[in-house]
Amino acid sequence: MRVLLLGGTAEGRALAKALSPHVDVISSLAGRVPDPALPAGSVRIGGFGGVDGLKSWLHDEHIGAVVDATHPFAATMTAHAAQACGELEIPHLVLARPAWDPDGAHVVKSDIEAAQVVENHRYRRVFLTTGRSGTKAFAGSDAWFLIRAVTEPDARTLPRHHELLLSRGPYRYDDEIAIMRDHRIDALVTKNSGGDMTRAKLDAAAALDIPVVMVQRPPLPAGVTKVDTVEQAADWVARQT
Numbered sequence: 001m002r003v004l005l006l007g008g009t010a011e012g013r014a015l016a017k018a019l020s021p022h023v024d025v026i027s028s029l030a031g032r033v034p035d036p037a038l039p040a041g042s043v044r045i046g047g048f049g050g051v052d053g054l055k056s057w058l059h060d061e062h063i064g065a066v067v068d069a070t071h072p073f074a075a076t077m078t079a080h081a082a083q084a085c086g087e088l089e090i091p092h093l094v095l096a097r098p099a100w101d102p103d104g105a106h107v108v109k110s111d112i113e114a115a116q117v118v119e120n121h122r123y124r125r126v127f128l129t130t131g132r133s134g135t136k137a138f139a140g141s142d143a144w145f146l147i148r149a150v151t152e153p154d155a156r157t158l159p160r161h162h163e164l165l166l167s168r169g170p171y172r173y174d175d176e177i178a179i180m181r182d183h184r185i186d187a188l189v190t191k192n193s194g195g196d197m198t199r200a201k202l203d204a205a206a207a208l209d210i211p212v213v214m215v216q217r218p219p220l221p222a223g224v225t226k227v228d229t230v231e232q233a234a235d236w237v238a239r240q241t
């Protein structure tokens, strides 16, 4: 049986490593970053062409099970996979790392709401870590932003006053403390991505008494089966074969 593993995350790579070579697994990446960390085993890169394109691909490639290990904020891909697998009756699992405890944070539903919180609280020096697609909502702000992303955001989506920090996690607590101190950050804006690779910024913000604005995860499609860990996902795959 062939398994499609929708990836683009550390969990996706860890699951590909756990399954290869004894399971016939093909990982799929969106192709957003020029030099992606490649998972073990077979890899395909690029979109499928919506739900219909995905359904054709699953059929043509004789896929018997799908694990969606995309990022918790990759809501479109997750919705497409749930729909396509539902319609084709292909077993389907979502692997999503547990969310962070938002304790003490301003919890918001969207980047737009996060930008409103920045405005309302008159934060002036913001550490913005919502990724390359997360800057647009802040484009009209007068505050200064330290924008950290893996790849450069579209220039049209950038706020007037900013500095770009292109980098990829994991990040260490001491470095996060130094970044926030050196740039005199007065608020941190983050998505609730979860996981250990990028959580040091929350601990650093707490230590420096810097307020956190946290964008909630989009809800999962109704009725999907979800696990938290790579081990649980590997067990699920073993039960399908």
Ligand code: NAP
Residues within 6 Å of the ligand: 006, 007, 008, 009, 028, 029, 030, 032, 045, 046, 047, 048, 049, 050, 051, 053, 054, 069, 070, 071, 073, 074, 075, 076, 077, 078, 080, 131
């Ligand atoms: P998205 O908005 O949910 O998806 C937009 C479109 O990109 C999908 O409709 C699909 O195109 C294509 N796509 C997304 N993930 C894909 C995959 N793994 N394989 C093939 N096509 C994929 O996705 P996104 O938020 O832009 O994320 C893109 C990728 O980056 C994902 O693989 C995700 O795991 C990774 N990532 C995302 C974030 C984040 O914050 N969103 C953070 C870290 C990593 P078609 O409709 O043409 O099939």
